Amino acid sequence: MAALLAAMWLAGLLLASPALAGPAWGPALAAELAALEAEGHDEIGLHVRELGTGGERFGWRDDETWYLASLVKLPVAVELLARREAGALSLDETLVLRESDYVDGAGPTNWAEPGTTLTLRELLEPMLTESDNTATDLLIARLGLATVNRRAERLSGSGLGPITTLLEVRREAYGWLHPGARALTGMDFIALRRVEEDEARLDALAERLGVPSSDLALPSLDAAFAAYYASGLNAGRLDAFGALLAAIGEGRALGPAATAELLTIMTRTTSGEARLKAGLGHEIRFAHKTGTQHRRSCDAGIAAHGEGSAERRWVLVACTRGERDTERSEATLRELGRALRQSGVFGPES
Template sequence: MLRWISPPSLFLPALVLALLLTPLSSEADWRQRVETRMTSPPVWMERLDARLALLEAGFGGELGVYVWMLGNEGPEARYGWRDRETWYLASLIKVPVAIELMARVEAGSASLDDRLVLRQSDYVDGAGPTNWASPGSELSLRELLEPMLTVSDNTASDMLIDFLGLVSVNRQAQSLVHDPDGLGPITTLVDVRRHVYSQLHPDAFGLTGLDFIELRELESDEQRLRWFARRLGIERDSLQLPSLEEAFRAYYATGLNGGRLDAFAELLVALGEGRALGTEATAELLAILSRTSSGERRLKAGLGRDIRFAHKTGTQHRRACDAGIASHGEGSAPQRAVVVACTRGVLDVARSEQMLAAVGRAIYESGLFSDVP
């Protein structure tokens, strides 16, 4: 993928040097090379570059952004800011879970009216209505799919992963991207917790979802570490790392549930262009994503009222993401763009949400939907 150099002031000295060092076979050849190398990025990219630089400078953390205009394969339709770095995607991984489920429905091997029994071992901490249901309740696949996406229900997500099989979910995700290294392995949400705490002690894999619900109710990280040590029957000082902060840092380094933003955007493009699913399943899944309520203060808050956004959010310790398909215009052929944005490094979730809203506003005001034909 062609990547523009930004800011433009860095482009010209390199251009001049390249032209001076390039052997010339003819005046026509020289002019062609000059015209090719002088090609500048679209105005919306230059504007977005400048805005993101200012936003990140005042943030205290880092931003990652990727924008891909659907229906345009040229380099002028794709923009990235730290997009080739590995980011923790958090609950964005629930999108390929949903795609795999809808593929089963489309193939006739499952129906959204099929029901699963909620077991006591299924509960995972987090938002959503599934945790309010009693053990033994029968919940339809639709009743699990909707809250998994719209309010990021972790218990619903893990029930669906258990139903589909983790191998199938990972295979589905990998099938939608060209670079298999672009997306890291997906795990269940309860295993996210186990992997984090296993950085402190390997016996963390014996903890249940109910254990992590109890852990979450404690007020401080130190209280959680002491509870964890008591639960394992060991001394607090024998933990392998001194803090949960370092445990999360070690977990993020594993690459689990992580990936590059350009790769995750490719997955969303496959969904938006109808290559991941058929027409009806695509429309149904995008309709559910358009009802997402967990990200009202993120990208959607900045993109503007005339932008429709079918998206999914993700949140974890010092990490926040928002990603989806933004549509502008009425009729049968609106302008559409995949937008993926993440923050890292800042503890305050509200501050990260403000930054994601500012990124949405920067994208909107860059002229993306008016400058790209």
């Protein structure tokens, strides 16, 4: 009830004050977001901006720092394609998969045998469409983290925290439990990932480190990830990530051919079928990337409506935090997509 009253107050303020007017659909969307938060356990962050000169913008906690999870794979893709445009590499270049390269998570690369030869193109697609962590770290090793971070900073306007490898995400998070975790390998974390219950996973971590469970510095995975999130790694403001997406959509990050290639790959994303896309409806085309971590879920991309000269496009960046159940967070993002559509962001519903 308090959240709903706050949304009603905000809606009245937006309508009453020309200086804070914003888009006409803003108050309705704000009320929907407040209601969604009041109904569940997730906090919501949202950034919306229409591409093109004078496009409308809307933010809901978009100036706060959010953990972006696998959204950081998009800057890796931009760096890769920019290097290809500059003639510094070819997507047909090959890398050899080693046992030390594996990182837990989804995607086909973990099913390949050590010694498999993979092209950069074969790593790019699953990194984006299936959020393949092993593919991502192989590409980061080829490109260099410093160059990925420099380009991300330039395109986002310095609103993103440092990007790390996906293996370092695990080492940093579990390192809050015990410093020895920062020396674990990707195969160690794959083994830990197979232990589903949190308490049992802590016991398995202690056993792998050769220490008693009482030596772990924090009482739970929740506490470890909370400490990790506070570090600012792989995090940023949603309006800053929106600026990076706008640079892509408006052709300022890459040339026309590479921009089209990247967005086409992003339309094939399969890891977010139950998120924003499910709520946006069939009339909205969505080129996007998802991100998922402990009590964190994100979905971000470029939505398009209409054809030819009548086409309009919007950057959408949405994240949730708090809910333990990923399916419930995905349901929140699905409802957020529905709220975007019904509030009139994309024009009147047909």
